[in-house]
Amino acid sequence: xxxxxxxxxxxxxxxxxxxxxxxxxxxxxxxxxxxxxxxxxxxxxxxxxxxxxxxxxxxxxxxxxxxxxxxxxxxxxxxxxxxxxxxxxxxxxxxxxxxxxxxxxxxxxxxxxxxxxxxxxxxxxxxxxxxxxxxxxx
Numbered sequence: 001x002x003x004x005x006x007x008x009x010x011x012x013x014x015x016x017x018x019x020x021x022x023x024x025x026x027x028x029x030x031x032x033x034x035x036x037x038x039x040x041x042x043x044x045x046x047x048x049x050x051x052x053x054x055x056x057x058x059x060x061x062x063x064x065x066x067x068x069x070x071x072x073x074x075x076x077x078x079x080x081x082x083x084x085x086x087x088x089x090x091x092x093x094x095x096x097x098x099x100x101x102x103x104x105x106x107x108x109x110x111x112x113x114x115x116x117x118x119x120x121x122x123x124x125x126x127x128x129x130x131x132x133x134x135x136x137x138x
Contacts, residue, residue: 002133004125010039013132014046022136023116025095027106030122035130037076039122040102044072047100055104060089072100077108086112114138 001020005013017026017039026043028036041053048066056062056076064072073094080086086109094101095114106113116138123131 004131007128010042014042021118023118025101025117027103027119034122034124036104075103077105080108
């Protein structure tokens with residue numbers, strides 16, 4: 001599924017991604033500045049979490065929790081040098097937890113991804129518009 005959207009449509013796009021996800025593990029690909037973190041912030045919000053969200057570039061993972069105890073894990077692997085660093089934070093345990101996992105720069109951990117996950121590709125059209133493509137694996 002490929003969708004063109006305006007930045008003002010992010011709440012609807014987030015809802016569409018959640019509704020079309022076949023897995024709670026979603027990877028996000030796109031060039032630097034494409035809007036991966038911005039989209040993930042909207043996804044977190046659409047799941048009922050009101051925490052301040054930010055990219056976990058230095059911590060590698062942020063955890064967000066809703067009032068109903070729903071958890072979301074947000075990973076940013078841009079700065080890791082090898083998959084061992086992801087193993088050291090217990091990435092497999094996060095994936096096996098059954099909770100939402102949103103992953104930026106998944107190419108850095110491609111051998112660690114489970115067989116069932118969803119991919120979101122973001123492409124910049126212009127300053128205000130993007131396209132996303134959602135691909136289900138597994």
